[in-house]
Amino acid sequence: MSLSSFDAGVSSALVVEALRRDGAAIVRNLASATLVDAVTAELRVKLDESGADHQAGYPTGFSGRKTLRCYGVLRFSPSSAELIAHRMVLEVADAILLPACADYQLGSTTAIEILPGQGEQPLHRDDSPYPIELAGLELQIGVMWALSDFTAENGATRIVKGSHRILRSWHKPDLPHCEQAMMSRGSAVFYLGSTWHGSGENRSNGVRTGLINTYSLGWLRAESNHMLEVPPPIAARYNESVRRLLGYTTHGDGEDQLGHYDGTEAVWVAPRSRGHTRAGPA
Secondary structure: OOOOOOOOOOOOOHHHHHHHHHOOEEEEOOOOOOHHHHHHHHHHEEEHHHHHHHHOOOOOOOOOOEEEEEHHHOOOHHHHHHHOOOOHHHHHHHHHHHHOOEEEEEEEEEEEEEEEOOOOOOEEEOOOOOOOOOOOOOEEEEEEEOOOOOOOOOOOEEEEOHHHOOOOOOOOOOOOOOOOOEEOOOEEEEEOOOOOEOOOOOOOOEEEEEEEEEEEEEOOOOOOOOOHHHHHHHOOOOOOOHHHOOOOOOOOOOOOEEEEOOOOOOOOOOOOOOOOOOOOOO
């Protein structure tokens, strides 16, 4: 059966319910065409520059030899902050992650453009860098935004529905059939860090462009080093919600703090007490 797909006005509770049941869910037309155009235009130069890296033999088979990538997206695309800190995204992350942490953070931000002729990406879990497995504990979630239409022909993300129930394996288990997250530009597919997935083969004559952002428990080390990817002079351009996601804050409060800072950098954000929600008032 196909993945659950909702209109943009859906309650986040229904998205969370589908995530917990199936491991993934699509929300259609969540971002405006104007915002998608702005993000795509801001990332264009950096994506094209990554093409030169590919010609130099930099990419691995996993990343794709006919795939362009841009990491640390907030460094290059101010408009992407509206997607990264979208209210629906934060409401879903609140529900999945906050029961297990005082606050959550961005794991990574990556723009991905799949060129014609790129084959399927190996199926994988995004939480594999973390060598722990506790029943019922999700370490992170991912949100893939469609900056172009995602179709069966151009490499729409393949997702193994229900695979978040498979215990961690350091070798790919015997996975059932994949569903493709086919969706129009401006839509987003939400998935758990434990869900097996991978990009599809691009058999079309056009590109498939997406922005994938992951969000992880605040007491884990983030996949990307945001302090270097988005250093203070750049991070200062963003509001407190985005800066917290980048890690410019303390995890926890009182005597139980991680990442404590006692300086005067204006980019630093005061920690929020346990029990708050990111999607609520700042």
